Each structure stands twice: as structure tokens, then as C-alpha cells.
Amino acid sequence: MSEWSFTLLVDQPLTPEQADVFDHCDAFADGSVSYTLGPENPEDYPHRPDPDKLRELSCDIEAPTLLDAVAQVARDIRLIPGLRAVGVRYGDTVTLAEAAQRCGPELFEPARRHGFPEPEASSGGTEFYSWREIAAWLTRAGHVVPEEPRDLLIADRALRLADALEGTDVPPGTLCSLGLPRIRCSGC
Structure with a gap:
């Protein structure tokens, strides 16, 4: 198995309560996923953290593929009430x-x-x-090198689509007409 390093984007910065659940969650006990928690009163500080950075989780995950690694963390992050994955990216x-x-x-x-x-x-x-x-x-040197690995592109687009569909009522027939397969997931 390979270790994959990537940044998972979540829908909001972690609250202190979510950070506490994260810190006590068995799925994250190995330290392979980390977060940055902003101060409770950012207005009290002259240098405020970048809100986008507070929505990033640094991940170093062992899995057969990058897509498997992203899927594992995206699934596990739902164990934190009110938090979900909305995208993924690689750093330079x-x-x-x-x-x-x-x-x-x-x-x-x-x-x-x-x-x-x-x-x-x-x-x-x-x-x-x-x-x-x-x-x-x-x-x-003559090699074809994709800007982003295919697994990363699939994971990012799937998470962004899932985020866009969150809370909407799109009929399954419409999704099918758009080329999305009907998938039943027992873990969702």
C-alpha cells in the first residue's frame, strides 16, 4: 500500500466542539489527518487566520490508490457531526x-x-x-504528465457534486439523464 498526501476541503472550519469529537474519534487516532483550529474570538488578534486554511485537513493516508485514500477520509469525516468533505487538492x-x-x-x-x-x-x-x-x-523530456492525477480529479469533482446536491431534491431520473449512475451506498 502507498501513502497518499493531499488536502481535504471541508464545508466549514471546525468548531471547538467538532475538534473535540475529532480528537476522540478512533478513525483519526493514528494522526494521519490533522486540522487547524482558529481562535474563539479572532477579532481579538491582530493577525487573523485565513478562513480558507481553517477549512483544510492535511491528510497522509495509506491506501491502494489516491481515490481510495480520499474516499476513506471523506467517509470518516462524516463521523464529526455537521462536517462533510466538499473537495480535495494536492499542494505544489x-x-x-x-x-x-x-x-x-x-x-x-x-x-x-x-x-x-x-x-x-x-x-x-x-x-x-x-x-x-x-x-x-x-x-x-517528452513525457505526458497530467496536471492532476485522474483519481484526484474524480475525487474532487465527486465531492463538489455531492456538496452541490446536499439538501436538494433532484429526481433520480434527472441525475441518470445527466449521465450519473444510480448508486446505492449502504454507508451514506
Whole structure:
């Protein structure tokens, strides 16, 4: 199994009550998902946290695929009352292992040759690179590198659609006509 690193977007910043449930939830006990909790009275501070950053969960999940990893966290986050996943994204900063996941080891292993992008930072012996620079270098070397992995694109669009459909009454026939399969999920 691979470890997948991504950012899950949730519909709202965690409240202190939700953070307490999160902290005591067995699904998150391994520390593979983390959040940032804003202060109770942000107006009391000269530097307020970015509200968008408070809606992000940092995830490092072991799963067979990226899509499985996102689905696992999106399912588990519903254990927190009033919270749901609404999107997912990758950051630009990657380790070499994460870059290899994104483009496939068969492209990545021979790629570390002359002209390969230099690390942008390092911490504790780990070097961090820009994914955009690596993807551009691979493209110049003649490889086809998608901007976003297909699993990430599917997960993000599915979560955004589920969010748009939340609380609406769209007939199943309409969804089917739009090309959406009728799916029954026992966990929903």
C-alpha cells in the first residue's frame, strides 16, 4: 500500500466542539489527518487566520490508490457531526516519493538526470520540490504528465457534486439523464 498526501476541503472550519469529537474519534487516532483550529474570538488578534486554511485537513493516508485514500477520509469525516468533505487538492510542494506517485515510478526513476529541478527547501533531511517544475521538466523530456492525477480529479469533482446536491431534491431520473449512475451506498 502507498501513502497518499493531499488536502481535504471541508464545508466549514471546525468548531471547538467538532475538534473535540475529532480528537476522540478512533478513525483519526493514528494522526494521519490533522486540522487547524482558529481562535474563539479572532477579532481579538491582530493577525487573523485565513478562513480558507481553517477549512483544510492535511491528510497522509495509506491506501491502494489516491481515490481510495480520499474516499476513506471523506467517509470518516462524516463521523464529526455537521462536517462533510466538499473537495480535495494536492499542494505544489512534494518530496521525491510523492512526485514519483504522481507521475509513476517508470517515468520518475530515469528522470533524475541533468537539468532536473533543484529542491526548493529541506527539513530534517527531507528535500522538497515544486511539482510544477518537475512536471514541466518531464514534459520537456517528452513525457505526458497530467496536471492532476485522474483519481484526484474524480475525487474532487465527486465531492463538489455531492456538496452541490446536499439538501436538494433532484429526481433520480434527472441525475441518470445527466449521465450519473444510480448508486446505492449502504454507508451514506
